[in-house]
Amino acid sequence: MSRFWSPLIKNLVPYVPGEQPKMANLVKLNTNENPFGPSPKVIEAIKAELGDNLRLYPDPEGLALKEALSAYHGVDPDQVFLGNGSDEVLAHIFQGLFQHGEPLLFPDITYSFYPVYCGLYGIEGRPVPLNDQFEIEVADYRQPNGGVIFPNPNAPTGRYLALDVVEQILVANPDRVVVVDEAYVDFGGQTAIALVNRYPNLLVTQTLSKARSLAGLRVGFAVGHPDLIEALERIKDSFNSYPLDRLALAGAVAAYEDEAYFEQSRQAVISERQRLTAGLEALGFEVLPSKANFVFVRHPDHAGEALAQALRERGIIIRHFRKPRIAEFLRITVGRADQNDVLLNALPDILA
Numbered sequence: 001m002s003r004f005w006s007p008l009i010k011n012l013v014p015y016v017p018g019e020q021p022k023m024a025n026l027v028k029l030n031t032n033e034n035p036f037g038p039s040p041k042v043i044e045a046i047k048a049e050l051g052d053n054l055r056l057y058p059d060p061e062g063l064a065l066k067e068a069l070s071a072y073h074g075v076d077p078d079q080v081f082l083g084n085g086s087d088e089v090l091a092h093i094f095q096g097l098f099q100h101g102e103p104l105l106f107p108d109i110t111y112s113f114y115p116v117y118c119g120l121y122g123i124e125g126r127p128v129p130l131n132d133q134f135e136i137e138v139a140d141y142r143q144p145n146g147g148v149i150f151p152n153p154n155a156p157t158g159r160y161l162a163l164d165v166v167e168q169i170l171v172a173n174p175d176r177v178v179v180v181d182e183a184y185v186d187f188g189g190q191t192a193i194a195l196v197n198r199y200p201n202l203l204v205t206q207t208l209s210k211a212r213s214l215a216g217l218r219v220g221f222a223v224g225h226p227d228l229i230e231a232l233e234r235i236k237d238s239f240n241s242y243p244l245d246r247l248a249l250a251g252a253v254a255a256y257e258d259e260a261y262f263e264q265s266r267q268a269v270i271s272e273r274q275r276l277t278a279g280l281e282a283l284g285f286e287v288l289p290s291k292a293n294f295v296f297v298r299h300p301d302h303a304g305e306a307l308a309q310a311l312r313e314r315g316i317i318i319r320h321f322r323k324p325r326i327a328e329f330l331r332i333t334v335g336r337a338d339q340n341d342v343l344l345n346a347l348p349d350i351l352a
């Protein structure tokens with residue numbers, strides 16, 4: 001605390017990012033990065049951009065990337081908004097589209113950045129309890145609200161909501177923006193982008209951090225009606241006109257030009273997820289059905305925190321949340337086969 005702080009700062013409760021440990025040789029399964037790495041074409045494109053050009057500002061519109069994304073998803077470029085990671089896109093959404101004097105609805109167990117942005121922008125958040133199977137209940141989203149946001153698949157549960165159910169939430173809230181945060185959609189879900197031309201209240205966010213293995217590049221985007229996109233552009237141009245640098249723009253465009261690599265990478269994650277799930281179940285874990293690149297698990301005989309600690313002592317880092325309802329769970333990122341094997345081979349000893 002300092003007398004120099006503005007009043008807002010004193011009461012902020014910031015997001016706590018997953019640990020990025022400095023130690024080498026760790027099996028790092030804690031922040032849902034994609035272990036297979038970016039396409040080699042992305043690296044080439046970034047290298048080609050490295051040069052004297054860096055003295056020039058990047059394109060403030062990011063038009064080349066908007067065109068790549070709009071072609072890929074079958075929408076118009078003015079239906080795409082770009083940000084420095086989808087976290088920045090989400091921040092602008094909270095500030096520009098959720099301030100209606102009524103509570104913002106989101107699941108009680110979900111991405112912990114949502115309540116943080118509520119605090120930053122003075123929005124009342126109303127956590128809506130997931131049911132006992134950790135599923136979203138549509139009926140709970142038929143109440144007065146200032147907006148709705150949920151990830152699909154949800155994090156940290158991994159549970160996926162079918163598109164026809166997402167549509168019911170859109171239909172129930174025609175006068176409010178409904179945001180579907182699709183950070184993990186490429187690991188087995190279907191994107192709600194297919195619905196944006198029918199629902200002017202729908203905004204879909206995606207990121208290149210997970211399925212495209214570019215968490216370090218910081219690129220995310222939103223797709224929706226041009227009026228929603230314009231709101232975000234107005235905030236962006238009142239905040240930072242250049243959220244995506246030249247390297248990020250070049251790398252992101254290249255990522256969408258290498259469909260074969262993307263397909264192979266996400267299939268590899270999906271098949272490792274199945275193998276990891278089977279291995280954990282064989283050890284007695286309950287594994288929630290996941291359509292993400294992580295699994296959310298608990299063991300009937302072992303406390304979540306103790307398991308996380310025991311794994312850490314063996315150089316394996318996973319995520320444990322000390323929160324109501326999920327304190328006994330562990331969120332484990334799907335790694336490469338060798339990493340998943342280190343985990344599966346360490347567990348029998350710990351459980352014994």
Ligand SMILES: *Cc1c(COP(=O)(O)O)cnc(C)c1O
Nearest residue numbers: 085086087111151183207209220
């Ligand atoms: C990882 C994640 C994000 C943020 O992604 P960035 O593009 O890296 O900022 C957003 N939402 C959810 C649910 C996530 O898990």
